[in-house]
Amino acid sequence: MAFDPSSLKYDANGLLPAIAQDHATGEVLMLAWMNAQSLAETLASGQVTYWSRSRQALWAKGATSGHVQRLVELRLDCDRDCLLLLVDQTGPACHTLRRSCFYTALRGGDEVEIMAPLP
Amino acid sequence: MAFDPSSLKYDANGLLPAIAQDHATGEVLMLAWMNAQSLAETLASGQVTYWSRSRQALWAKGATSGHVQRLVELRLDCDRDCLLLLVDQTGPACHTLRRSCFYTALRGGDEVEIMAPLP
Numbered sequence: 583m584a585f586d587p588s589s590l591k592y593d594a595n596g597l598l599p600a601i602a603q604d605h606a607t608g609e610v611l612m613l614a615w616m617n618a619q620s621l622a623e624t625l626a627s628g629q630v631t632y633w634s635r636s637r638q639a640l641w642a643k644g645a646t647s648g649h650v651q652r653l654v655e656l657r658l659d660c661d662r663d664c665l666l667l668l669v670d671q672t673g674p675a676c677h678t679l680r681r682s683c684f685y686t687a688l689r690g691g692d693e694v695e696i697m698a699p700l701p
Numbered sequence: 702m703a704f705d706p707s708s709l710k711y712d713a714n715g716l717l718p719a720i721a722q723d724h725a726t727g728e729v730l731m732l733a734w735m736n737a738q739s740l741a742e743t744l745a746s747g748q749v750t751y752w753s754r755s756r757q758a759l760w761a762k763g764a765t766s767g768h769v770q771r772l773v774e775l776r777l778d779c780d781r782d783c784l785l786l787l788v789d790q791t792g793p794a795c796h797t798l799r800r801s802c803f804y805t806a807l808r809g810g811d812e813v814e815i816m817a818p819l820p
Contacts, residue, residue: 583812599718601729608727610720613783625807658812659802660795664732666803676779683778684785688744693702693777 605668611675724787730794
């Protein structure tokens with residue numbers, strides 16, 4: 583079946599949550615948001631572009647940092663309201679320079695940092 | 702640092718997106734939503750409880766299907782507005798009886814089902 587981007591179930595703000603996962607290791611790198619335009623740009627260019635809710639603007643991931651995400655495969659969930667992006671991540675995904683944004687784990691009721699910033 | 706659930710950045714509806722990932726294989730199983738109460742019940746019981754936006758009620762995952770998720774580890778992202786749940790999933794995570802909700806891939810502009818329902 584041909585993919586029709588208008589068949590996705592965007593939320594009231596026209597957004598979908600998009601999970602970025604390292605295509606090779608399976609590590610979950612980050613969650614960000616996409617609108618129809620960011621998805622179209624991602625599919626056209628093969629480089630991931632999100633929608634920044636704080637800046638209310640397209641966010642070409644890595645455009646300033648160089649920490650780009652090349653899209654390897656896009657997957658949809660059963661409800662068509664969430665995207666899974668299998669990506670080839672250059673450098674850290676997180677603005678803190680950690681590989682993943684999910685570097686804080688709960689252990690014994692405490693928050694523990696389980697990942698150091700990349701050198 | 703002791704974990705303080707009130708330090709999380711819930712959205713305007715009091716919700717956080719929560720990604721469930723198979724703790725052993727790294728497979729991303731689903732994305733659902735948590736409010737403060739569902740997170741508290743998850744941490745207290747060790748079994749994942751979400752908030753159902755459609756039913757506007759707590760959703761103890763697997764309570765009727767038996768397809769429960771045992772929480773292995775909870776992780777927070779850098780913005781404290783998204784959760785990553787490393788889980789031990791019994792059976793399929795998806796209501797379609799597929800292991801993961803992300804069973805549709807885009808390939809060559811077409812939607813392709815890459816996962817069959819579990820027997």
